[in-house]
Amino acid sequence: MRIQKLKDQKITRQSLDNGTEEQRKAVQEIIERVRQEGDAAVRHYTRLFDKTELQSLAVTEDEVDEALRELDEDILAVLQEAANNIRSFHERQVQQSWMTTHENGTILGQKVTPLDAAGIYVPGGTAAYPSSVLMNAIPAQVAGVGRIVMVTPPGEDGKVPAGVLAAARLSGVREIYKIGGAQAVAALAYGTETIQPVDKITGPGNIYVALAKREVFGIVDIDMIAGPSDVTVLADETAVPREVAADLLSQAEHGELSQANLVTTSKELAEAVQKEVELQLAELPRQEMARVAIEEHSAIYIADSLDEAVEAVNEIAPEHLEIQTANSMELVGQIRHAGAIFVGRYSSEPIGDYFAGPNHTLPTSGTARFSSPLLVDDFVKKSSIIFYSEAAFQENADKVARFARLEGLEAHARAVEARYNVKKY
Known part of the structure; x- marks a missing residue:
């Protein structure tokens, strides 16, 4: 050093690793094949990359129960306490809808609505990451997301690590699929016969996962390119x-x-x-x-x-x-x-990775200059609310019409004047 x-x-x-041209083309091919062939393509790439033939893409409740039995009670208690800490921290981030009323009758506000469905990607391969389950699923749950879907690559035995499944159970995730890589991202974005599409994909992965998230952005939202x-x-x-x-x-x-x-x-x-x-x-x-x-x-x-x-x-x-x-x-x-x-x-970095409560999904590669950790806000969307009373409209309509004409948008001005008899057109 x-x-x-x-x-x-x-x-x-x-x-940020933007990948090679060969990697980008491979990801694009995988995504397109999953779009066209659905489950069949997902199974093909699982055989190819994960070296396993799956009887079912979905993890069953029996498999989760078995995982819980495999784990020592002490480590389950640690996972539960970590989950409690993470939940407590993220509950402080929750924002409420709000409205404010002005004397002229104007009402302005913001409506906060949870996403309908979020997909969380939990990496596998060289290690198992129960912490990624907790850090991605719990903020989504706190936000009120109606459907949380977890994807994670299986081992060659066709199984998901016990710690990962235990963390899913503790964080309230019930819909889990044994798929990984770019094919999992494509399945979440476009859907297959088995998997319904989601609105947002979060969670880290290898370069193929990162490139796949970049490719599907716009079809769905993503948290970041890690x-x-x-x-x-x-x-x-x-x-x-x-x-x-x-x-x-x-x-x-x-x-x-x-x-x-x-x-x-x-x-x-x-x-x-x-x-x-x-x-x-x-x-x-x-x-x-x-x-x-x-x-x-x-x-x-x-x-x-x-x-x-x-x-x-x-x-x-x-x-x-x-x-x-x-x-x-x-x-x-x-x-x-x-x-x-x-x-x-005494605030060693692994304290934050696993236990303290703040999210460990963080901006990398200098992107902390303009971005934030994964938040409850990442799992909601906000709508502006605008109500103008007649008095407020009469007070401001001419100003709006003049502003519209400044931008050369005559129809905008006329839309206001259709309700306001200051000018005939």
Whole structure:
């Protein structure tokens, strides 16, 4: 993990992976085939990519019951407590419809309506992600979405990991399908004989899932195009090297394209963390993947001052930001761009991944400059309400007509004047 002076090095952030031309064409072909052939195409791609022949695309209640029996009661209790924390946090985000009345009789307002149906994608492959179930399903449920559909790739045995199914049960998801990849995204967007289409698709996945979500955007809404995971630790000399190194590696193990940065005012800390990363890396089960991320996409930056360090963090706009300084909370107000901010020594990033309550579906690749974590708001839509009384109309109609003519839209002006006898046409 290289060390460099901030003033001598341009800050780099991970960019979104737009895929190769070959990958984009493959995704387009998969989507079109699912549109045309429905379940048959989904089964074909499941055989091809997941190496399993499914008797049924749907997960049965018996399979979920079996998964619950497989899991230790202690881990079920942990999942339940995490679900409670996530639900409690997201319930604070709920917005109500509202109206306001003016003296002239005008009523203006906003109507908040849950989406009819949301599809949540839960990745599989190299690991199982019960946390993704909780983080995507619970905000949708809190929002009042009428139908929540989960898709997740099966193993070669045709089964979904027990932890994933248990999390689905705890978060109230009843409609679950054993499909993954671009074919699952296409099925959610366009529907098949078995799967009814949804209005929005959320959740992370590999490059094929990301490209598929991009392709179907407009047919359905999506949460975001998720890039590689990243973390930045902002630290001074009070930070503990062993802990900082462990936090950096917690993101590096996500994949070879992950990014783990340290921005510090302490040369001593930088050197100690560099050594600790090497020591801990050698003992990681996923060390091969994490090593590529550390050596090719990560860095330690030494700043001359805390102000310079903070500006570097804002330039990176990290998905996850940890602040490990003497007065961590005092720096929060200076952070303009970060998906989630973990304040203080004991707020290690995995606390947010699994348990604290805020959503772990976060903007990646510097997109925290303009976007937010997954919210309850992502599962509702808002309609404006406009009521004009006759008095309000008479007061303002001529102004509206003149504004319309400013834009050269005569029919707009006449639509107002049809109700208002100021001008004959």
